[in-house]
Amino acid sequence: DTGVSQNPRHKITKRGQNVTFRCDPISEHNRLYWYRQTLGQGPEFLTYFQNEAQLEKSRLLSDRFSAERPKGSFSTLEIQRTEQGDSAMYLCASSSRTERTEAFFGQGTRLTVV
Amino acid sequence: AQSVTQLGSHVSVSEGALVLLRCNYSSSVPPYLFWYVQYPNQGLQLLLKYTTGATLVKGINGFEAEFKKSETSFHLTKPSAHMSDAAEYFCAVAGTASKLTFGTGTRLQVTL
Numbered sequence: 075d076t077g078v079s080q081n082p083r084h085k086i087t088k089r090g091q092n093v094t095f096r097c098d099p100i101s102e103h104n105r106l107y108w109y110r111q112t113l114g115q116g117p118e119f120l121t122y123f124q125n126e127a128q129l130e131k132s133r134l135l136s137d138r139f140s141a142e143r144p145k146g147s148f149s150t151l152e153i154q155r156t157e158q159g160d161s162a163m164y165l166c167a168s169s170s171r172t173e174r175t176e177a178f179f180g181q182g183t184r185l186t187v188v
Numbered sequence: 189a190q191s192v193t194q195l196g197s198h199v200s201v202s203e204g205a206l207v208l209l210r211c212n213y214s215s216s217v218p219p220y221l222f223w224y225v226q227y228p229n230q231g232l233q234l235l236l237k238y239t240t241g242a243t244l245v246k247g248i249n250g251f252e253a254e255f256k257k258s259e260t261s262f263h264l265t266k267p268s269a270h271m272s273d274a275a276e277y278f279c280a281v282a283g284t285a286s287k288l289t290f291g292t293g294t295r296l297q298v299t300l
Contacts, residue, residue, distance in 0.1 A: 078231075080231075105285065105286060107286075107287065107288075109288075114197075114292070114293075115292055115293070116192075116278050116280075116290030116291050116292050116293050117232070117278070117288070117290050118290070119287050119288065119289070122285060122287060124285070129285065130285070130287070165231055165232070167232075167288075169286045172286075173284075173285070173286065174220040174239070174282040174283070174284075174286050175220075175282075175286055176222060176234050176237050176282075176286075177286055177288060178234070179224075179231040179232040179233070180231050181230055181231045182229075182230070182231045184229065
């Protein structure tokens with residue numbers, strides 16, 4: 075088990091471009107989460123999946139954001155028409171089905187929109 | 189609903205001194221509480237967790253935390269700081285489906 079893996083680690087993009095991030099969770103975990111962390115703040119919940127079903131989305135997740143988890147394995151987070159305010163660290167985490175158990179985090183993808 | 193307040197965005201201690209990072213929480217259900225550590229440009233690593241049972245929980249790297257229901261607190265301590273402890277520390281409370289609500293973090297600086 076290699077833990078939660080995120081790619082890329084860093085992404086610099088021009089405003090208005092689309093970007094996509096990938097997360098590979100711990101293999102036996104059926105819950106997968108996306109969080110966003112801006113400078114000097116704690117991570118904020120964006121969305122989560124149980125298997126392939128996206129069960130909750132935060133109001134932080136504007137319509138420019140979309141997340142998928144086909145076949146309940148890896149997940150992708152796409153941001154369309156990026157804005158400078160999207161610059162942040164995007165963290166993926168996974169956990170088992172056990173209620174309110176700990177989540178294991180990936181290294182994150184740092185997005186810079188210029 | 190859940191919320192977490194971390195008092196002190198920056199804490200500085202001398203190497204070998206006691207580390208105390210404060211966390212207060214609010215939870216509509218019996219709280220499950222966590223401390224995570226984050227090194228620069230890295231993800232979050234779990235230090236310790238409280239679910240039920242013993243209120244004093246021990247974690248990795250010599251850290252421990254005590255759950256005090258009457259004070260709604262879950263402060264993190266370490267008897268003797270090491271230079272390698274310098275990092276950002278986040279307290280979090282778990283809601284339904286293990287979604288975490290984090291505090292704003294405390295940056296720990298360790299000086300010689």
